[in-house]
Amino acid sequence: MHKTMTPLIGMQALRGSRGPTRREVLGGMLAASTASLGLPRMARAADARISYVGWEGYDSAFTAGGFLEQNGAELDATYIAATEDIITRLRSGGMGTVDITSFNHLYNPLMGEAGLIAPVKTDQMTNFDKLLPQFRDMATEADGTCYGIPLTFSSCALLYNPAMVSAAPTSWKDFLAPEYKGKVALFSDALTNILVWAPVATGVADPTRLTKAQLDETVDLLITLKKEHVRAMPASLGDGAELLIQGEVAMIMGWEPMVIWCREKGVEVSIAKPEEGTWAFVDTLNIATDAPNADLDLSLIDHAISADAQAEFGNANLLGIVNAEAVGQLSPELQELYGFDNLDAYFEHAHIYPRMFPLEPEGDFVTYDQVLDGYDRFLRA
Amino acid sequence: MAAASLLELRGLTRRYGTMTAVQPIDLAIRENDFFAILGPSGCGKTTLLRMIGGFVQPSDGYVLIGGRDVTRLPPDKRPTGMVFQNYGLFSHMTVRQNVAYGLRLRRRPRAEIGAEVERMLDLVHLSPYADRPAKDLSGGQKQRVALARALILKPKVLLLDEPLAALDLQLRKAMHQELLAIHEAIGGTFILVSHDQTEVMTLANRVAVMSGGRVAQEGSPTEIYDRPADPFVARFIGDANLLPARRTGGVILLGDGAPPIPSPGADAAVDVMLRPEALRLVAGHGSGLRAYIEQVVFQGSHVRVHCLAKQAGGAEMRVTATLGRDVLPAGSGQGAAVSITWAEGAPLVLPAGA
Amino acid sequence: MRMPDAERAQLRREGLKTALLMAPAVIVFIGLFVAPLAWFFVQSFWRNATFRVVPDFQFGNYATAFRDYGGVLLRTLGTGLEVGGITTVLAFFFAYAVRFALGRAGPLILVIALTTLFGGYVVKVYAWRSLLGLDGILNGALMAAGLTDAPVEALLFNAGAVTVTLTHYLLPLAILPLYGALADMDETVIAAARDSGASAPRTMFDIVLPQIRPALIASFAMSFLLAAGDYVTPALVGSPGNAMYGNFIQSQFGLRMNTPLGAAMSFSLLGCCLLILATVWLVMRRVLRAR
Numbered sequence A: 001m002h003k004t005m006t007p008l009i010g011m012q013a014l015r016g017s018r019g020p021t022r023r024e025v026l027g028g029m030l031a032a033s034t035a036s037l038g039l040p041r042m043a044r045a046a047d048a049r050i051s052y053v054g055w056e057g058y059d060s061a062f063t064a065g066g067f068l069e070q071n072g073a074e075l076d077a078t079y080i081a082a083t084e085d086i087i088t089r090l091r092s093g094g095m096g097t098v099d100i101t102s103f104n105h106l107y108n109p110l111m112g113e114a115g116l117i118a119p120v121k122t123d124q125m126t127n128f129d130k131l132l133p134q135f136r137d138m139a140t141e142a143d144g145t146c147y148g149i150p151l152t153f154s155s156c157a158l159l160y161n162p163a164m165v166s167a168a169p170t171s172w173k174d175f176l177a178p179e180y181k182g183k184v185a186l187f188s189d190a191l192t193n194i195l196v197w198a199p200v201a202t203g204v205a206d207p208t209r210l211t212k213a214q215l216d217e218t219v220d221l222l223i224t225l226k227k228e229h230v231r232a233m234p235a236s237l238g239d240g241a242e243l244l245i246q247g248e249v250a251m252i253m254g255w256e257p258m259v260i261w262c263r264e265k266g267v268e269v270s271i272a273k274p275e276e277g278t279w280a281f282v283d284t285l286n287i288a289t290d291a292p293n294a295d296l297d298l299s300l301i302d303h304a305i306s307a308d309a310q311a312e313f314g315n316a317n318l319l320g321i322v323n324a325e326a327v328g329q330l331s332p333e334l335q336e337l338y339g340f341d342n343l344d345a346y347f348e349h350a351h352i353y354p355r356m357f358p359l360e361p362e363g364d365f366v367t368y369d370q371v372l373d374g375y376d377r378f379l380r381a
Numbered sequence B: 001m002a003a004a005s006l007l008e009l010r011g012l013t014r015r016y017g018t019m020t021a022v023q024p025i026d027l028a029i030r031e032n033d034f035f036a037i038l039g040p041s042g043c044g045k046t047t048l049l050r051m052i053g054g055f056v057q058p059s060d061g062y063v064l065i066g067g068r069d070v071t072r073l074p075p076d077k078r079p080t081g082m083v084f085q086n087y088g089l090f091s092h093m094t095v096r097q098n099v100a101y102g103l104r105l106r107r108r109p110r111a112e113i114g115a116e117v118e119r120m121l122d123l124v125h126l127s128p129y130a131d132r133p134a135k136d137l138s139g140g141q142k143q144r145v146a147l148a149r150a151l152i153l154k155p156k157v158l159l160l161d162e163p164l165a166a167l168d169l170q171l172r173k174a175m176h177q178e179l180l181a182i183h184e185a186i187g188g189t190f191i192l193v194s195h196d197q198t199e200v201m202t203l204a205n206r207v208a209v210m211s212g213g214r215v216a217q218e219g220s221p222t223e224i225y226d227r228p229a230d231p232f233v234a235r236f237i238g239d240a241n242l243l244p245a246r247r248t249g250g251v252i253l254l255g256d257g258a259p260p261i262p263s264p265g266a267d268a269a270v271d272v273m274l275r276p277e278a279l280r281l282v283a284g285h286g287s288g289l290r291a292y293i294e295q296v297v298f299q300g301s302h303v304r305v306h307c308l309a310k311q312a313g314g315a316e317m318r319v320t321a322t323l324g325r326d327v328l329p330a331g332s333g334q335g336a337a338v339s340i341t342w343a344e345g346a347p348l349v350l351p352a353g354a
Numbered sequence C: 001m002r003m004p005d006a007e008r009a010q011l012r013r014e015g016l017k018t019a020l021l022m023a024p025a026v027i028v029f030i031g032l033f034v035a036p037l038a039w040f041f042v043q044s045f046w047r048n049a050t051f052r053v054v055p056d057f058q059f060g061n062y063a064t065a066f067r068d069y070g071g072v073l074l075r076t077l078g079t080g081l082e083v084g085g086i087t088t089v090l091a092f093f094f095a096y097a098v099r100f101a102l103g104r105a106g107p108l109i110l111v112i113a114l115t116t117l118f119g120g121y122v123v124k125v126y127a128w129r130s131l132l133g134l135d136g137i138l139n140g141a142l143m144a145a146g147l148t149d150a151p152v153e154a155l156l157f158n159a160g161a162v163t164v165t166l167t168h169y170l171l172p173l174a175i176l177p178l179y180g181a182l183a184d185m186d187e188t189v190i191a192a193a194r195d196s197g198a199s200a201p202r203t204m205f206d207i208v209l210p211q212i213r214p215a216l217i218a219s220f221a222m223s224f225l226l227a228a229g230d231y232v233t234p235a236l237v238g239s240p241g242n243a244m245y246g247n248f249i250q251s252q253f254g255l256r257m258n259t260p261l262g263a264a265m266s267f268s269l270l271g272c273c274l275l276i277l278a279t280v281w282l283v284m285r286r287v288l289r290a291r
């Protein structure tokens, strides 16, 4: 069951709120049993405690394969409900105690410039070169600094129930078709809605750089959608899947793992490729400024993108992975879901935008705060 | 036809599950009757009153008031008023508001209500407490508020469920006079439940004794006192010596020395009732029932003398006499031999009972 | 007149004892309630800069809280009033029936009603969703009865569904204080009112309701505050994106990291709620008074 109580503004919260799948539970049990077999528990205190602040489930990449035990380390995980929780944590005394965080890559340059996270020395990593080229390229900024190592990807996918549509949707604008009035659902997340719908409303190529007029146009379109076409704005991703499963909606702004959640409930849904494209979520692992175990943290991140850890992580979380050598170990279902046979095509459709909305005024472009104001206007309408 | 009865009960019955709280009761109570109901705890008095007032639905039977069937009417549509055994005051109101409530519902003019309430509060000696919250009163004060609240509406049938039980003797006696005066003044039928026989004798012109959900006897107070229908009623009203004996050939012999009591009828076991105040004591064993003094108890103007005598069959029985102090024979200490005498008409022969 | 010294010492000891006994309660009260609130209250006058809070003293946050979010505030309070009112009325009738009308079955029915408190909040929300949904039980019944031939969409994802769901969730909570108050009430009091000539409805207004007024206010306050403060139910069964004031507060604290505005919005909501409760209290005291 995918249930949540988290009130959700912030797509990431939607993601974190989903309960463990059957596979995750099995995987967890497996890991626990191998750990106890391979390394009889000793009454030795851990030499290092690594503090992780980030999404739930991502820590399976750390715990895979007994790396922590071999290095006498233990993981202290603090799960977040929104990316902003990491910032709050770091700002309120977290610096100096937090080791690893999991920012969406959009945030990395800003967080790095704000001094919250430290550059990662990719040349000291053994697995960095094994990353798929798309991720190796995006990891470093123009000046060559890297503030985060990609861990996983997925995207805001247009999911539809083939049994309820006359033809596969080809554009996000199909949401506005009279035929589907009251049969579509939106993501309830500010960033995702703006980044997906701004290109639809204005044709802009990089929706993180919007003029005020473009923002207003986007918000107006969202309001029209909400008022006249949308049946529901699911409070979580699990909730969104529920809407598809119960036949409440024909199509939805969704997320790849939902396909499998629906399948587990006996409902087959498909992924459409709207011509406007969509936004790709790439989450990264970062080392916080003044991390207490900086060297170990680097090794741990290196481990997290190793082939075995990546495979375990991907299969457990139903998410896309970044290590080229791990792809073969993914279930065929996942390989197909994320189009690993032609990843270039995947990212041609799902755009990786380089950085967040500007935080301070920058030319004609609206700031992040203005975007959020616009989104609030949408919610209030 | 005789004076029509104001309140008439026909086969009125109430069952709780398998338990019958009130057996089918037929009663006719006339206007201006002050009717008292006596009976041991749990015999159904409150249940009977509540059926008349409309708070308990009868399982069977009818209630007629002034010839009109009110069995199915709710309390507010009946010309009855009730003083509840556990008061039922409106705890969020003051004493004055409690008493005024019924008149306010009747939309009487303010001034009239005010005057009437004052009069009532005065009557029950509660004027100084008029503006106290009802919940802050003593038990006796609450009872008087309940009384005033019911009286002020001058109902045709006033149901009083032990309305004076929580009052001291002085106040109770004063209230007796008030109740009589009010009854005199407003007329109607008062039905009083009481455990206090003096109260019943003082107030009522008719009495019903209840037992186990039925009316054991009904009549005027003197009838009930002088001619109880059975040993239960005899014991319940006033003190009574109930002496077990046998009727043989139309005569009853109580014991050694007692004069034979003529009593027509077939041979049977009987109880002979002798009221304590009907007995006299004579020193020594002369003519009269021979007995020995067991105990002498002084009760102010009276003394009660408990004696032991022998039945005709030989078994011991206790006989109690109530005497003025001046007629107590000299030397009546414990163990003294006495003879018990009575006037010829005094013994009442009852069928043997419990 | 002067008090003897011994007596004064005695009084002082008593005072000290009382103070010591009260100390834990006072410390908890200040530590858990007053101090955090005071801190946020101070911050509500500060200013937000990107990811930073700047001490200041200005009312801009409050202006924003009412100007930009006034409509949402009204809708939120409206939902609270509606749910609070409906819940309290239903809870009263339920508690009244259990106490006076249902006899021996009453306590059993009460226990059954209270067991719905188990199972948690979200379970109930989802239960209502599957009841009201397109292929839900209600639509199934309507179609089986031939009342409609296509499922009715209007059952779910609107304000009505929010009211139904919240009322269902809050009902057992609201029943408890009311049943407690009614259980303490003497049946004879009701009989006495009827005997004085009051009809059943009059008795209700003159006697029953005034006597349980504190419980009525408690039930209303609880369901009103919980409904006005809730933002999960509207998100799950309400009309799309129909966010409550709480959503925006949460977003200010979390997503937007604008603690000053978040605090100002919190205090605005709190203030409005207290104002409404005070009004309800006054009205109830006026309407349900002893006459």
Ligand SMILES: Nc1ncnc2c1ncn2[C@@H]1O[C@H](COP(=O)(O)OP(=O)(O)OP(=O)(O)O)[C@@H](O)[C@H]1O
Binding pocket: B016, B021, B039, B040, B041, B042, B043, B044, B045, B046, B047, B048, B085
């Ligand atoms: N609501 C009820 N449910 C079940 N039994 C009842 C109920 N009310 C009264 N009874 C029973 O009916 C019988 C008569 O009760 P009632 O109150 O009429 O007695 P009472 O004569 O007024 O006693 P008391 O002198 O103690 O007031 C009792 O045995 C009582 O237990």
Ligand SMILES: [Mg+2]
Binding pocket: B045, B046, B047, B085, B161
């Ligand atoms: Mg009684």
